[in-house]
Amino acid sequence: MEAFRQLVGKSTPNAASAAAEQDSNSSTGSKSFGESSSQTDDGKITTETTRDGSGGDVYAEHAVKRTGTWVGAVFNIMCISIGTGTMNLPSVVKRCGWFGVILFVAMAVIGWYVGVLFRRAMYSRRGRRLSSFAIVTREAFGPWGFWFATAITYLYCCGTVISWIIVSGTQITRLLGFAGVDLDDRISMTIIAIVMWIPFTLLKTLGEITVSSVFGVATAMFTVIVLGVVSIQHKYTATYHAPGYDGAPTHRFIIGEGIPSALASISFMYAGAVAFPHIEGNMKKATQFGWMLFLSNTLVCGAYLVSAVSGYYAFGNQTLSPILNNMPNMAVVNAATILIIIHVIFAAPVMLVSANLELELALGVMAGIIGRKREFLWRFVMRTVTMGILLAISIAIPYFGQVIDLVSAISTTVVFFMVPVLCYVKLVGWRNIRVYELVLCIIIVAIGAVACVWGLIDAIKALKKAIHDGHG
Numbered sequence: 001m002e003a004f005r006q007l008v009g010k011s012t013p014n015a016a017s018a019a020a021e022q023d024s025n026s027s028t029g030s031k032s033f034g035e036s037s038s039q040t041d042d043g044k045i046t047t048e049t050t051r052d053g054s055g056g057d058v059y060a061e062h063a064v065k066r067t068g069t070w071v072g073a074v075f076n077i078m079c080i081s082i083g084t085g086t087m088n089l090p091s092v093v094k095r096c097g098w099f100g101v102i103l104f105v106a107m108a109v110i111g112w113y114v115g116v117l118f119r120r121a122m123y124s125r126r127g128r129r130l131s132s133f134a135i136v137t138r139e140a141f142g143p144w145g146f147w148f149a150t151a152i153t154y155l156y157c158c159g160t161v162i163s164w165i166i167v168s169g170t171q172i173t174r175l176l177g178f179a180g181v182d183l184d185d186r187i188s189m190t191i192i193a194i195v196m197w198i199p200f201t202l203l204k205t206l207g208e209i210t211v212s213s214v215f216g217v218a219t220a221m222f223t224v225i226v227l228g229v230v231s232i233q234h235k236y237t238a239t240y241h242a243p244g245y246d247g248a249p250t251h252r253f254i255i256g257e258g259i260p261s262a263l264a265s266i267s268f269m270y271a272g273a274v275a276f277p278h279i280e281g282n283m284k285k286a287t288q289f290g291w292m293l294f295l296s297n298t299l300v301c302g303a304y305l306v307s308a309v310s311g312y313y314a315f316g317n318q319t320l321s322p323i324l325n326n327m328p329n330m331a332v333v334n335a336a337t338i339l340i341i342i343h344v345i346f347a348a349p350v351m352l353v354s355a356n357l358e359l360e361l362a363l364g365v366m367a368g369i370i371g372r373k374r375e376f377l378w379r380f381v382m383r384t385v386t387m388g389i390l391l392a393i394s395i396a397i398p399y400f401g402q403v404i405d406l407v408s409a410i411s412t413t414v415v416f417f418m419v420p421v422l423c424y425v426k427l428v429g430w431r432n433i434r435v436y437e438l439v440l441c442i443i444i445v446a447i448g449a450v451a452c453v454w455g456l457i458d459a460i461k462a463l464k465k466a467i468h469d470g471h472g
């Protein structure tokens with residue numbers, strides 16, 4: 001496919017289409033294939049080539065449309081971030097002690113800073129916008145960088161959705177068990193996957209699912225508050241504690257050996273860099289991205305702290321993952337569980353659309369190239385196969401906490417700490433970066449490398465133990 005060869009070849013993507021480009025024209029300033037507008041870092045509009053030789057705007061559906069607001073962008077980021085992962089956060093604090101609270105705040109700040117750096121990398125080529133995570137990486141490191149970024153994006157997004165399918169399916173089975181209904185986890189997961197599949201298949205871009213994001217955030221925030229209040233009201237004591245433990249729970253301020261794997265898990269909660277280009281590209285005023293991301297991370301961090309602090313305070317070293325397994329059988333807890341299930345159903349399309357847009361762009365699955373009917377058919381088939389694979393993995397490895405830790409170590413440490421920073425340094429040039437900022441970049445990448453290696457070792461050990469024991 002010509003679009004595929006253009007995308008992974010040596011040439012540079014243009015701003016509006018991110019793939020349809022003509023190197024000779026861009027070097028001479030001529031516009032023989034037609035023109036369209038794109039927004040640069042300073043808010044000015046520049047003209048870029050986006051048409052093929054036949055005059056058809058083949059990448060129009062993937063162009064920057066700038067129809068969304070910063071409010072919608074906040075909801076999209078919060079919807080991606082605040083989900084079932086919040087139910088793993090008390091277990092993360094259990095792993096590293098109260099020091100984990102400091103890590104949550106630090107990671108929120110680092111996540112904002114990395115997002116700002118990555119946006120600078122997106123606009124590092126004057127007059128052109130690099131439109132996706134993979135495109136930025138290709139611009140910095142060539143075709144190998146493109147394929148690496150595409151693979152890591154898929155792993156992160158799909159791994160996240162796998163954890164959502166697992167926790168939603170197992171909690172449906174748990175809720176029905178309270179009502180005396182015996183339903184196999186595999187059937188519950190299949191039902192969840194089918195419900196997720198419908199909007200994922202029918203909705204093409206993030207701009208079409210902002211309403212879903214608003215509803216998803218509302219349900220997630222309600223759930224976080226309910227779980228926080230119930231945890232404190234029903235904290236463990238010397239006589240009321242988790243099965244298999246004796247006495248009241250204990251707490252520690254810092255557990256050094258658990259910090260690297262905790263960093264990997266926390267990075268999972270903030271690693272939205274793969275979706276940033278799509279979210280930023282949908283904003284009417286792209287220059288609002290920096291403070292919008294800061295606001296988003298502040299709100300996300302607040303929700304995380306409610307979940308993590310209340311859970312670890314209530315259950316200490318007896319904290320389970322997900323935290324729902326520590327909760328009593330109460331109507332309000334069951335309602336919150338239902339809401340978190342609804343939330344991930346709405347959040348899954350946000351995550352999966354971000355990943356699949358990369359692949360569809362690479363393979364030329366666009367109406368301007370293959371026609372609208374064939375484009376819909378190919379998108380339908382590709383996204384259906386994706387969801388089928390995710391369901392199969394969820395059923396084969398139904399261990400929520402261990403799956404999150406594994407995905408975090410393999411992908412989110414790379415997405416969160418390393419790739420955005422390295423792309424920024426490479427594209428901007430280390431000589432053009434202030435010394436203090438360059439030092440910060442080195443520190444962030446080093447932290448990511450340690451969290452990746454150490455976290456991966458711990459995650460594999462934990463997953464092997466879960467498979468051996470038959471439970472997470």
